Amino acid sequence: MKNDSIRLQPELPGEEAAYNKTVSRKKFLSALGIGSLSLAAIVSCNKDDDGMGSTVPPGSIDLGKGDTGILNYAYALEQLEAAFYTKVVQSPYSGITAAETALLTDIRDHEVAHREFFKKALGAAAIPALNVNFSGIDFSKRDAVLATAKAFEDLGVSAYNGAGALIDDKNYLLLAGKIVSVEARHAACIRDLISNGSFADNTIIDANGMDQAKAPAAVLMIAQSFLTSKLWGGNLPKS
Amino acid sequence: MNLYQLFSNMEKIDPDIYGRIDSRRKAIRNFAGIGGRLTLAAVPLALGGLLNTAYSQSAPADITGVLQYALTLEYLEAEFYTRAVASGIIPAGAPTGALTTIRDHENQHVAFLTAVIRQLGATPVSKPTFDFTAGGHFATVFTNYDVLLAVAQTFEDTGVRAYKGQAGVLMSNNTVLTAALNIHSVEARHASHIRQMRRARTNDATIKPWITGKNPGGIDDDAVQKSYNGEELTTQAGIDLTGFVSANAASESFDEPLTYDQVIAIVQPFIKQ
Numbered sequence: 001m002k003n004d005s006i007r008l009q010p011e012l013p014g015e016e017a018a019y020n021k022t023v024s025r026k027k028f029l030s031a032l033g034i035g036s037l038s039l040a041a042i043v044s045c046n047k048d049d050d051g052m053g054s055t056v057p058p059g060s061i062d063l064g065k066g067d068t069g070i071l072n073y074a075y076a077l078e079q080l081e082a083a084f085y086t087k088v089v090q091s092p093y094s095g096i097t098a099a100e101t102a103l104l105t106d107i108r109d110h111e112v113a114h115r116e117f118f119k120k121a122l123g124a125a126a127i128p129a130l131n132v133n134f135s136g137i138d139f140s141k142r143d144a145v146l147a148t149a150k151a152f153e154d155l156g157v158s159a160y161n162g163a164g165a166l167i168d169d170k171n172y173l174l175l176a177g178k179i180v181s182v183e184a185r186h187a188a189c190i191r192d193l194i195s196n197g198s199f200a201d202n203t204i205i206d207a208n209g210m211d212q213a214k215a216p217a218a219v220l221m222i223a224q225s226f227l228t229s230k231l232w233g234g235n236l237p238k239s
Numbered sequence: 240m241n242l243y244q245l246f247s248n249m250e251k252i253d254p255d256i257y258g259r260i261d262s263r264r265k266a267i268r269n270f271a272g273i274g275g276r277l278t279l280a281a282v283p284l285a286l287g288g289l290l291n292t293a294y295s296q297s298a299p300a301d302i303t304g305v306l307q308y309a310l311t312l313e314y315l316e317a318e319f320y321t322r323a324v325a326s327g328i329i330p331a332g333a334p335t336g337a338l339t340t341i342r343d344h345e346n347q348h349v350a351f352l353t354a355v356i357r358q359l360g361a362t363p364v365s366k367p368t369f370d371f372t373a374g375g376h377f378a379t380v381f382t383n384y385d386v387l388l389a390v391a392q393t394f395e396d397t398g399v400r401a402y403k404g405q406a407g408v409l410m411s412n413n414t415v416l417t418a419a420l421n422i423h424s425v426e427a428r429h430a431s432h433i434r435q436m437r438r439a440r441t442n443d444a445t446i447k448p449w450i451t452g453k454n455p456g457g458i459d460d461d462a463v464q465k466s467y468n469g470e471e472l473t474t475q476a477g478i479d480l481t482g483f484v485s486a487n488a489a490s491e492s493f494d495e496p497l498t499y500d501q502v503i504a505i506v507q508p509f510i511k512q
Contacts, residue, residue, distance in 0.1 A: 109492070113489055116483040116484075117483075164406070177423065178496070180424055181426075185449045199432040200341075205344065205425055209345070
């Protein structure tokens with residue numbers, strides 16, 4: 001939520017549409033192997049986010065409001081990524097090469113650094129450690145692991161890109177900027193592992209040579225599919 | 240996000256939209272949503288300082304100034320890759336494919352930034368004349384593939400740091416900030432891939448898709464080193480990351496910004512005029 005007295009121009013009417021002009025949800029879901037069951041849960045989650053009230057649904061974790069909310073949002077995503085790569089490194093897929101192990105271990109460490117950074121920075125305002133649900137991922141298969149990694153990394157990039165405009169404090173914006181380019185390096189690396197040269201292909205980059213930006217509600221819908229903990233972003237800034 | 244498209248669609252839906260706004264706004268038709276009054280006030284200043292010069296003498300303090308600066312860097316990259324792909328020294332197949340993809344993105348960034356600057360009512364800076372040998376320093380840039388990739392990597396990593404350094408100035412306009420972030424992460428994807436290409440060429444395991452310490456990745460060159468100095472931080476916002484991960488991982492996990500002055504010092508040798 002920026003200071004309205006500074007932002008004199010009203011919000012661009014098409015801004016929400018622009019946010020939504022991202023890789024289609026369906027595509028993401030199919031990449032992640034999520035069925036229609038989760039879709040139903042996703043729709044209801046969306047309703048919460050767009051709802052009028054700011055009452056936290058029972059059993060849900062409130063990410064909070066303002067910059068703290070955005071930092072918790074980032075913390076949640078980093079928890080998810082760190083847990084995923086920790087598992088990938090612990091139980092390597094069959095046929096993994098030494099070079100792949102080195103890259104995936106580096107990425108795990110980066111995500112752990114991000115996670116611990118947010119935890120410490122948030123202090124008492126931090127959301128709890130989240131419980132993840134990776135039951136849909138076959139960690140023994142290279143294709144499944146890398147497809148999930150790709151989806152997480154592209155999602156992470158779009159999440160930070162979309163969150164930038166929601167941040168009030170210049171220093172937090174810079175920190176998000178410092179992290180998002182590393183996530184983009186990961187995304188390109190994972191994509192190249194899947195298919196060399198797909199680091200920035202037209203399935204993710206638009207005709208202006210630009211990456212995606214996703215609003216928290218859209219990102220949380222997808223992230224929720226990998227969590228047993230329920231996240232609630234209804235108090236997050238909308239602009 | 241195609242802003243141009245967005246505005247032209249808006250006009251189609253409501254052809255009279257520009258007629259109903261005041262004349263000052265009319266003068267900057269197609270500007271809708273980008274600048275707001277805040278930028279409008281800053282435009283004359285930006286015009287005075289930037290028109291007909293490749294870049295300003297001082298750090299940009301407003302949105303238009305940042306976009307002109309970004310445009311200059313994108314001109315540099317776009318022409319570099321255009322000449323690289325045409326050089327005849329890039330191996331066919333994946334390498335030519337990758338550099339062509341990057342070339343196209345940089346040209347798209349030039350077109351996008353040019354359009355946005357015009358929408359803001361300013362005149363885009365003209366393309367400088369470039370010397371990619373940097374006065375002979377990289378004499379073989381278009382005849383030696385490894386030198387070419389080293390220069391490419393330096394441009395990409397510098398580009399990432401340059402955009403990052405301007406985020407704060409763009410905060411007053413969400414649309415422009417988001418667009419800049421969406422370009423910034425694409426430059427990081429490029430950097431990751433170029434580094435992977437260099438790794439494949441040299442088989443040097445210390446060349447990674449991310450920046451370790453302030454290591455330029457096997458490029459022993461004072462000019463290149465300037466693009467990596469300051470990347471070695473392992474403490475962020477007062478939090479020491481080496482408490483959680485190795486020093487290498489700590490430095491890799493956050494990319495650092497460069498100031499306008501630092502970037503200009505890096506690219507100056509490549510700009511003849």
